[in-house]
Amino acid sequence: MAPDYDLVVVGAGAAGLLAAVAARRLGNTVLVVEADHLAGGSTAVSDGQLWLPANHLMAKLAPDSTTDAQTYLDALLGPTTAASSAERRSAYARTAAKLARWLTQSNVPLAAVKGLPDHRPDLPGGKPQGRVLATSPLERRVLGEWAASLRPGEGGGRGGLRRFLPGRRTTQTAGEALAGHLLHRATANGVELWLDSPVVGLLAEGNTVTGVVVRRASADHPVTATRVLLASGGFEANQGLREEYLPLPTDAAWSTSAASNVGELLNLAIAHGAATSGLDDAWWIPVMRAEGSAWSLDEVRARPHCVIVDSAGDRFFDECAPANAAGRALYERSRGVRAVPSYLVLDNRHRQTVPLGPWPAGSTPRKALDAGEIVKAGSLNDLAQALGIDRAGLLGSMVRFNGFAGKGKDLDFSRGEGVWKGSAGEHGKRRNPSLGKVDKSPFWAVKVYPGDAGTKGGLLIDANSRVLGTDGAVVPGLYACGGAAASLFPGTSPAPGAALGAALVEAFLAATHRQDA
Ligand SMILES: Cc1cc2nc3c(=O)[nH]c(=O)nc-3n(C[C@H](O)[C@H](O)[C@H](O)COP(=O)(O)OP(=O)(O)OC[C@H]3O[C@@H](n4cnc5c(N)ncnc54)[C@H](O)[C@@H]3O)c2cc1C
Numbered sequence: 001m002a003p004d005y006d007l008v009v010v011g012a013g014a015a016g017l018l019a020a021v022a023a024r025r026l027g028n029t030v031l032v033v034e035a036d037h038l039a040g041g042s043t044a045v046s047d048g049q050l051w052l053p054a055n056h057l058m059a060k061l062a063p064d065s066t067t068d069a070q071t072y073l074d075a076l077l078g079p080t081t082a083a084s085s086a087e088r089r090s091a092y093a094r095t096a097a098k099l100a101r102w103l104t105q106s107n108v109p110l111a112a113v114k115g116l117p118d119h120r121p122d123l124p125g126g127k128p129q130g131r132v133l134a135t136s137p138l139e140r141r142v143l144g145e146w147a148a149s150l151r152p153g154e155g156g157g158r159g160g161l162r163r164f165l166p167g168r169r170t171t172q173t174a175g176e177a178l179a180g181h182l183l184h185r186a187t188a189n190g191v192e193l194w195l196d197s198p199v200v201g202l203l204a205e206g207n208t209v210t211g212v213v214v215r216r217a218s219a220d221h222p223v224t225a226t227r228v229l230l231a232s233g234g235f236e237a238n239q240g241l242r243e244e245y246l247p248l249p250t251d252a253a254w255s256t257s258a259a260s261n262v263g264e265l266l267n268l269a270i271a272h273g274a275a276t277s278g279l280d281d282a283w284w285i286p287v288m289r290a291e292g293s294a295w296s297l298d299e300v301r302a303r304p305h306c307v308i309v310d311s312a313g314d315r316f317f318d319e320c321a322p323a324n325a326a327g328r329a330l331y332e333r334s335r336g337v338r339a340v341p342s343y344l345v346l347d348n349r350h351r352q353t354v355p356l357g358p359w360p361a362g363s364t365p366r367k368a369l370d371a372g373e374i375v376k377a378g379s380l381n382d383l384a385q386a387l388g389i390d391r392a393g394l395l396g397s398m399v400r401f402n403g404f405a406g407k408g409k410d411l412d413f414s415r416g417e418g419v420w421k422g423s424a425g426e427h428g429k430r431r432n433p434s435l436g437k438v439d440k441s442p443f444w445a446v447k448v449y450p451g452d453a454g455t456k457g458g459l460l461i462d463a464n465s466r467v468l469g470t471d472g473a474v475v476p477g478l479y480a481c482g483g484a485a486a487s488l489f490p491g492t493s494p495a496p497g498a499a500l501g502a503a504l505v506e507a508f509l510a511a512t513h514r515q516d517a
Contacts, residue, residue, distance in 0.1 A: 009023075014178055015482030048174040051131055051494060051496065058127075076123055090463070091505070096501065144187075208477045227479060232265040235262060246280055247450075256453050274468070281455070286326050290374070306344060313397050343446070344445060348444070349436070379443070406437065465479045465481050465485065485506060
């Protein structure tokens with residue numbers, strides 16, 4: 001009997017929706033099943049930036065080529081590994097530009113984000129800007145009957161530039177716009193989408209995956225397909241899996257990602273013989289907790305008049321470091337001294353001028369102070385006491401740091417130097433955009449946790465996004481991409497937008513892979 005669909009996609013984030021559109025455009029019948037009652041996944045709450053090297057929109061910003069992209073990946077990633085194979089790197093470098101053009105031609109409007117460099121523009125093939133793209137805003141009403149079925153974003157992201165937009169927005173930006181554009185393309189082009197429909201099992205004949213079991217209205221339905229693509233995100237919302245695989249301590253409450261990413265498909269695929277890689281890794285991002293959510297500190301920590309210290313009161317990394325490196329730094333530090341949590345210490349100039357978590361600049365609710373979400377003190381000495389951290393350590397660190405800030409040069413961690421670091425901080429006012437003394441009372445502090453924007457390990461895939469078994473052979477019929485797959489960039493990140501860039505490239509490769517090729 002013929003299968004019900006040519007392709008069943010599990011998960012309606014950017015990766016799943018893009019694969020669905022691409023496969024549909026090739027004439028396939030496609031069903032997307034989504035566990036949540038809303039489409040969009042973590043993508044919708046993300047900043048929506050895509051790292052697509054050699055794209056056609058960057059010509060005026062920086063000359064680029066597939067060769068440069070490949071050179072950069074090899075220089076950054078070093079020796080190849082099972083997840084970061086030569087074939088996958090090459091597929092990424094070749095496909096990124098093609099995908100950018102395909103998105104534009106598919107009415108998903110893109111623009112290059114000016115001034116955003118690779119994380120290591122100093123490496124061979126690295127670029128100072130142009131490789132990071134973002135989608136144009138989207139009017140929610142164009143989604144028609146699906147308008148209410150798109151997960152709302154955060155007005156620029158809990159993870160990034162929160163914009164404190166008043167009232168109800170009708171124009172979607174950032175990751176919400178990306179997911180919205182793809183949802184629109186999918187539903188307008190004949191992709192079938194079932195919401196509230198978690199996949200709870202895989203169908204198989206021998207080693208070959210032949211479909212999925214979908215739970216709808218409390219009943220389980222088998223759905224057969226020639227191919228199954230797992231685009232079901234990572235396991236960041238599953239505390240049990242976090243404790244099993246990620247460095248400790250860990251807490252699902254530190255993740256800025258979608259609560260519906262519980263990693264069920266990871267377990268199902270493992271039970272079917274799939275190989276995994278990098279399950280101890282995540283897209284690390286230092287966060288604070290307030291009002292029941294995790295909030296990225298990326299914008300905050302790069303600004304002048306703040307530092308991050310461990311429980312000994314010592315600084316231990318460049319506060320301007322890219323998110324992934326900064327998050328890892330907390331775990332690395334905690335091998336020697338308690339650094340989870342660490343503490344972001346800021347002076348009143350910072351608090352008066354920079355939004356922090358849910359709080360606008362200059363406004364810190366009493367209830368946040370009472371709940372201990374933020375601590376305030378008249379002196380650094382009192383602040384250390386209130387935090388329960390080493391007073392002498394903190395005072396010594398601040399004397400040293402303020403000396404560096406006065407001279408505009410951080411001799412310990414080179415904060416605010418270099419092309420990447422120079423893109424953060426406060427421009428136009430100072431020699432070093434992220435260095436400013438922490439010496440104006442009152443002083444403030446929040447706890448800093450090694451949060452994440454999703455887990456990074458997952459199912460091992462080949463250059464066509466086919467899942468590989470523990471025996472090294474392809475698992476017939478089964479593909480994975482994005483958060484569900486083991487990242488091509490273990491232990492590092494090439495640039496902002498690398499997670500979504502890779503998710504979309506892998507989805508595109510899966511959707512366009514010819515099984516008979
Ligand atoms: C705040 C924030 C900001 C970020 N900003 C960026 C950025 O600017 N650039 C970047 O590259 N990355 C960014 N990221 C990371 C990026 O959002 C993710 O890596 C990306 O969205 C993953 O896409 P995906 O399609 O694989 O997964 P998701 O978008 O998470 O979609 C997975 C979907 O699968 C569904 N699902 C899970 N289990 C099942 C099941 N059993 N059955 C059916 N459906 C299931 C989920 O409900 C979800 O809708 C950010 C992340 C966060 C949290």
